[in-house]
Amino acid sequence: MITAEVVMGKKTGFIFLITLILGAILVAVFRYYPHHDEASTRQINAIAQPNANTLLNFTPHVSNVPRPAESFEFPIALGETGPMTNLYSGPNQYPFFCMTQESELGQPLVDNQQGLGIPVYSGEQVIGYSKDCSLPSQLFYFTLIEQGGSFSAVRLNEETARSHHSSPLFRVEQGTINRFIYTLVMPISRQEVGNRQGQSQWNKKLIYQFNGGSGIGYRQGRQKATRVMTRQAQQLLDGYAVISSSGNKTSYTYNMLLAEDTARRVKRQFVSLYGEPLYTVGIGGSGGGLAQYLIGQNSQGILDGLIPLYSYPDMITQTTYALDCDLLNNYFTFRADNPKAWRDWERRRLIEGLNAINEFPQKAGFLQPLNQLMAGFAPSFPDGNSECINGYFGLSAFINNPRQGFLRPFFSDEVIAQTRWSYWQDLKHIFGTDEQGFGKSTWDNVGVQYGLNALREGHISFDEFIHINHHIGGWKPQSEMRQEEIALPLGTRIPIWLTLWGNHNITKASDGPASRHSGSIPAMEQAYRSGQVFIGKVDLPIIDARHYLENELDMHHMSASFYSRVRIAQHKGHSDNHVIWVAHKDHNPTTAAFAAMDTWLLTMKQNPQLSAAAAKPVSLQDTCFNEDGSIYAAGSSVFDGQWNNKPQGQCQSRFPMFSTSRIQAGGGWAGDLFKCALVSVETAIEKGWYLPFNARAHLDILKKTFPEGVCDYTGRDVGRPSDL
Structure with missing residues (x-):
């Protein structure tokens, strides 16, 4: 008789064999991969020293500071x-x-x-x-x-x-x-x-x-x-x-x-x-969209109107939840006490916020059994996918790990060793450096209660909630980070992005919960002042347009348009200069956006006393488009939903929106909070933040899991300068 155990044993054995074959292939490939010492004849072998140069004074905010005369x-x-x-x-x-x-x-x-x-x-x-x-x-x-x-x-x-x-x-x-x-x-x-x-x-x-x-x-x-x-x-x-x-x-x-x-x-x-x-209008997608938001906010004389496509409000607040992705993937793959429970990818969505789909293929899915095997786990191929993986895989290493982000074969080994390769280092003259010369980071997850909404809604058990938050940890200090690599049979080490989810750069639980990462408050303040953060301070005409790509687990999630809207409304008291268009992926609304923006800007040119909100054409409204370009719905309420605590509008129903790990942890939809104020677990219980779950009976374990306290999302960002 063939038992389930025999079937599983055969399946595991098959995966083990496939994993070894993949490992051998990777060894062979790596032998022919261009090493740094084999790099092109255009490689940089020596680093120049920069001369001193003017850096704008940002206080109180870069938008208030005049630019120097052109030299x-x-x-x-x-x-x-x-x-x-x-x-x-x-x-x-x-x-x-x-x-x-x-x-x-x-x-x-x-x-x-x-x-x-x-x-x-x-x-x-x-x-x-x-x-x-x-x-x-x-x-x-x-x-x-x-x-x-x-x-x-x-x-x-x-x-x-x-x-x-x-x-x-x-x-x-x-x-x-x-x-x-x-x-x-x-x-x-x-x-x-x-x-x-x-x-x-x-x-x-x-x-x-x-x-x-x-x-x-x-x-x-x-x-x-x-x-x-x-x-x-x-x-x-x-x-x-x-x-x-x-x-x-x-x-x-x-x-x-x-x-x-x-x-x-x-x-x-x-x-x-x-x-x-007559006017200058910006156009560009993703990073080219957020650049318009920030240049439009921070300066005058460059842009008169913005058409951000697939945009986020800015890069730096995107890292807040994007750098959670690998922490959570690492937990689900290596640290969960019941990994099978997280093979239901729709359950992962409850914690990550971003979309996740069962049976959606992973391009790099072969890395999972390879890493599991080398880590001493029974190997398994993933049977689903998430935006965290499909959209953000590898970015945590590239952006956050100072040992990782170099681009070979551009630089010699000596140059690589002398340089700290990260987003934080790119901005070190603004954010500052620590005692060891590493660019200060704004990323922080102290007090974040991952999965709090799922607990309150009864989708996960209290034990699961505690286990996630006990073991998820945080990114190690940059000085302790290592380049990603994987050890294969016979001791071969391949120094490419194969250490799945950067697990060796994530803190682990020992006597207590895995320690969280505390970001630099001075760096956060400088990020705000220097205009790296979109705070909604923009009066220009904006048509924020995107295709609906949630079902493809694309990183350009629809909710990002609404983070921008919330920030504009918080700063100005309204968002009447901000129009959102969402289209079926087979319809490109860009040409129509240029035509609408042309009418808008020419109206302002002819009536310079009018604000962008007052000059907006009556016909220009929030809109979602069908595959053939026809309008599915338009109007001020079509995108209403969870983000603004209103009944779901027609476009929101047609094109469902997802959230982020920080929203799922109880945070707001503006997404512009670097470091939360902390309150005791007792205070959180008194304020009813766990209801309808009865947290009072679990006070002791909650205090052990969150020894520094938990996030108070009703308070201000600790990293935001008070004079903003």
Whole structure:
């Protein structure tokens, strides 16, 4: 007779065999993986030292502080280089990897002979080095060709451009400003070829294109003219001019002060050539959306209207719940007393807040049995997936681990060893450093009661609630973090992101609960003051648009639009300048958003006394769209729901929204709290925070689990300066 135990034993044995095979494959792959000592001939082997440079005084908030007068004479002459040092955002960062070749612009100019930065070649001979990646400003000509509903940008030589008749023509200028690659795209006639300032086809409206991604600095970034053009092809055909910079792509930095400094100068280069536009509207998704929120909040004179796509309010408050993801994944995989209970992925959603779906495949699911086996657990393949994994896997290491975020083969082993690779280090001149030179972190989870809402609603037991909070722990101090790696049979160690959920960088329970991580209050205060946090202080027209992607476990969750709305309403008392559009993934509302924004901005131009809220067209409302582009519902209440404690609206019903781990722990929907004020467990019980669950009978175990107290989400953020 075949028993269940025999079946399970065979299944485990099969998984064990597959895991060993995967391990062997990884060993083989790693042997051919480009090690740092085998890296390209463009590798950085020595780090330059930055000169002192102006850093804006942020007190009380960057939006209240005037910017210094421009010190560089614009426009940059053709054949000359733009400024290599920013105007007011602090010292240059080194190492800094040049990416002009990746942008199809050739090698950067030599700026030293001391071996600093990347080598510059003539043939096979090194003729010098470039630490600041400068390029002379130069002109190119392109046309746009449509085929099958998509556009491609084709470069033309000057002679061909002069005789070009059949399709639109564009002049592109590229060079470097603040060490980043800038791009200006202007629609022109063929008679204007060779005339740098010709603009007869321009409609006098300007688009600043922002782009997203996750970055921690140390790279110039790639910017191809073809990519800038195809992203805004329809708008270029409609007569808009488009400008952008690799410094405004968050794949390369989330330093929003540097991003603002760079955007201001890129626009100044444009205006010095072509004059002031009627208006400048921002466009960009993900990090390119939050950059608009922050530049629109922090500064004047750059943007007049915002079209953030797939946006968050900012990067830094996103890390609050994003860095919970691997803590929770680590708990569910390695620390839970009953792991089978958490193989129901919809139960995980009760704790994580973000969506999770049973039987949804994981791209890197093979890593789970591999890590379990090496950790002494019975291996199992995951039978579901979550946004925490599908959207955020690897980001905790890249953003938070100073030993992890380098990008090989750009840097030698010596440079890697000397550099601390993290988001916090990218902003060290703003946030400050600790005694060991590590950039101070704002992330904090002291007193967070993970799964509190699920306990109150009866979805998890009290024992499960206690076990999660006893064992989840926190991220270790940066000085104690190690690069992720995995030990395979025969002792082989592979130093790539294979230590599942960074478990060796997470604190463990010993005599008491696993210790939590306490963030730096001075760093939090500086994050607020320097404008890295969106506090809702924006009066510009905003159309926040996104596709509905929750069912795909995409990291661009719909709720992020409402964090922004809550913050705007908290700051201004209303959010009438903020419109939210959510569309079925097969309908792109961007062209309609440009048309609506054009009407809105022209109304303000014609009536300068009107605020953005007063000038908003009556027809422009919160809206959700069907697959064919038709409107499913529109109006002031269509997105009502849990986030504003109102009955569910039509769009909220059509496109359900999820939350975050901190909301599930009792936090608010603004998501802008770094460090909660703490109260005793006794006080929390008296205030009824556990009801209808009777917590009074469990006072002792709660006090042992939360020895420092629990979060009071009715209070202010301890990290927020009181004068804001």
